[in-house]
Amino acid sequence: MARPTSFAIAVTWATLMALTTVVEANLDVGVNWGTIASHPINPSIVVNLLKDNGINKVKLFDSDSWIMGSLAGSKIETVVAIPNDQLEKFANDYDLAKDWVKENVTTYIYHGGVDIRYVAVGNEPFLTDFNGSYIKLTFPAMQNIQKALNDAGHGDKIKVTTPLNADVYESPSNQPSDGRFRSDIHDTMKNIVHFLSSNNAPFMVNIYPFLSLYQNPHFPMDFAFLDSSGKSINDKGKTYTNVFDANYDTLVWSLKKIGEGDLKIVVGEVGWPTDANKYANLELAKRFYDGLFKNLASKKGTPMRPDEKLEIYLFSLFDEDMKSVLPGFFERHWGIFRYDGKPKFPMDLAGNGNDKMPVAAKGVQYLEKKWCVIKNSIEDLTSEVSQIDYACSLSDCTTLAFGSSCNDLNARGNFSFAYNMYFQMQDQSVEACDFGGSAEIVTKNASVGTCLFPIQIVSAGQKLTMMNVIPFVSTVFVTILFFVI
Numbered sequence: 001m002a003r004p005t006s007f008a009i010a011v012t013w014a015t016l017m018a019l020t021t022v023v024e025a026n027l028d029v030g031v032n033w034g035t036i037a038s039h040p041i042n043p044s045i046v047v048n049l050l051k052d053n054g055i056n057k058v059k060l061f062d063s064d065s066w067i068m069g070s071l072a073g074s075k076i077e078t079v080v081a082i083p084n085d086q087l088e089k090f091a092n093d094y095d096l097a098k099d100w101v102k103e104n105v106t107t108y109i110y111h112g113g114v115d116i117r118y119v120a121v122g123n124e125p126f127l128t129d130f131n132g133s134y135i136k137l138t139f140p141a142m143q144n145i146q147k148a149l150n151d152a153g154h155g156d157k158i159k160v161t162t163p164l165n166a167d168v169y170e171s172p173s174n175q176p177s178d179g180r181f182r183s184d185i186h187d188t189m190k191n192i193v194h195f196l197s198s199n200n201a202p203f204m205v206n207i208y209p210f211l212s213l214y215q216n217p218h219f220p221m222d223f224a225f226l227d228s229s230g231k232s233i234n235d236k237g238k239t240y241t242n243v244f245d246a247n248y249d250t251l252v253w254s255l256k257k258i259g260e261g262d263l264k265i266v267v268g269e270v271g272w273p274t275d276a277n278k279y280a281n282l283e284l285a286k287r288f289y290d291g292l293f294k295n296l297a298s299k300k301g302t303p304m305r306p307d308e309k310l311e312i313y314l315f316s317l318f319d320e321d322m323k324s325v326l327p328g329f330f331e332r333h334w335g336i337f338r339y340d341g342k343p344k345f346p347m348d349l350a351g352n353g354n355d356k357m358p359v360a361a362k363g364v365q366y367l368e369k370k371w372c373v374i375k376n377s378i379e380d381l382t383s384e385v386s387q388i389d390y391a392c393s394l395s396d397c398t399t400l401a402f403g404s405s406c407n408d409l410n411a412r413g414n415f416s417f418a419y420n421m422y423f424q425m426q427d428q429s430v431e432a433c434d435f436g437g438s439a440e441i442v443t444k445n446a447s448v449g450t451c452l453f454p455i456q457i458v459s460a461g462q463k464l465t466m467m468n469v470i471p472f473v474s475t476v477f478v479t480i481l482f483f484v485i
């Protein structure tokens with residue numbers, strides 16, 4: 001063979017570089033885009049944010065027309081959804097299912113429209129917290145929506161599924177091989193799984209290693225992360241080094257036991273919160289995502305599915321300050337981006353460990369540089385405690401909680417924080433910074449150390465927020481958070 005000329009070497013080099021670039025393309029990772037925020041970001045800005053970061057898949061919690069319109073032409077693969085409170089309607093009435101498909105799917109199917117891939121029917125409908133309300137409704141709703149999709153000619157490309165919490169299966173011994181579907185929903189799960197299988201649709205499951213740690217004080221911490229640093233468990237000759245794989249394979253075994261061991265699985269939600277709990281911080285979130293992305297990049301699947309190319313949706317895109325805090329205060333801090341579209345920590349969506357800060361949202365407009373704080377002249381704080389309760393019940397004070405970024409504030413700091421959150425929530429209206437005369441507006445940044453006193457952004461409007469907002473009754477919250485004062 002002739003020796004390569006320097007030109008040939010240059011060409012080979014260029015080709016190699018080109019190949020490397022291809023190899024470094026992002027993993028098959030989508031994100032969940034929720035809108036339970038007081039000041040949601042303009043959807044067009046969000047779509048650009050996704051593109052800037054090479055994220056080409058998104059999962060929604062409904063099918064808001066403004067968001068869908070912004071996704072049109074973006075080529076971003078989209079999961080649209082039907083909220084739980086709509087399941088009854090579609091379970092009982094095929095015509096309504098047809099109307100839904102017409103308005104929320106067909107509208108967007110045109111050249112340059114929205115690349116809809118799945119319809120998520122319900123959201124974790126079998127959570128035990130729902131007391132079984134949706135057990136009988138979910139499957140018929142799925143059937144009606146799929147039939148409507150088929151009748152409209154979308155059925156080959158757009159599949160119905162339902163995102164389920166990992167508590168739909170269990171393993172009495174904690175070994176994946178003991179996995180099986182929960183007994184109270186076993187028959188329903190069987191029907192749904194066979195339906196998904198016959199329709200070539202995936203099983204969608206939400207897996208939360210963070211919750212394993214949060215819920216169980218004896219949980220071995222390292223097992224929550226995917227960097228194989230802790231000890232492993234053995235199950236029928238398979239070795240597990242992290243709870244994500246173990247959980248995934250518990251599902252694989254549960255499927256196997258009803259004869260559907262090969263059904264495609266999509267992880268509908270996976271992520272790590274960054275505030276409002278001792279385990280929810282930037283360092284652990286980064287450790288979790290680093291491990292997850294490296295694991296995906298290694299393409300080694302899980303012990304039960306060694307060749308599987310995992311498909312996952314991160315939870316979540318943004319912090320959402322109006323989510324219910326019943327699961328825990330961390331619930332409002334799942335974003336890989338903050339409320340204003342700024343990234344929180346470096347990551348590498350290609351999984352090569354070349355961490356860098358994601359690109360921030362461009363064009364987000366902030367309110368003025370104004371904060372609301374307690375007046376220096378107020379000395380007797382005890383008489384003002386009810387003001388804090390009021391401010392926090394109508395805003396978001398979760399970062400004051402134990403183990404959170406603002407837990408070190410002194411008593412005055414607590415007041416100013418609460419006042420400011422309420423003031424920002426009210427779009428800095430002058431009347432919102434009164435508190436019986438104890439508060440004042442300042443233009444000097446009130447943030448203290450690592451505790452951010454945020455300035456709100458100009459909201460993309462009521463339209464996005466009002467649909468999803470669960471009115472958040474904060475009595476419980478206030479009691480837990482402020483009994484200290």
Ligand SMILES: *[C@@H]1O[C@H](CO)[C@@H](O)[C@H](O)[C@H]1NC(C)=O
Nearest residue numbers: 062063064065099100103104
């Ligand atoms: C389409 O989806 C939107 C948002 O989820 C919902 O409000 C609306 O009722 C749906 N349309 C129909 C005809 O069901």
Ligand SMILES: *[C@@H]1O[C@H](CO)[C@@H](O)[C@H](O)[C@H]1NC(C)=O
Nearest residue numbers: 127128129130131132133134
């Ligand atoms: C479930 O039942 C409990 C106790 O009976 C009740 O407090 C709760 O509100 C119910 N939840 C729903 C979603 O119906």
Ligand SMILES: *[C@@H]1O[C@H](CO)[C@@H](O)[C@H](O)[C@H]1NC(C)=O
Nearest residue numbers: 400409410411414481482484
């Ligand atoms: C400030 O509020 C937090 C949350 O309620 C509490 O843990 C902390 O003790 C308070 N600080 C003071 C000095 O009262």
Ligand SMILES: *[C@@H]1O[C@H](CO)[C@@H](O)[C@H](O)[C@H]1NC(C)=O
Nearest residue numbers: 369445446447448449452455
């Ligand atoms: C206020 O200060 C904090 C902490 O130094 C900083 O992160 C934040 O960006 C500042 N806010 C504004 C509006 O300048």
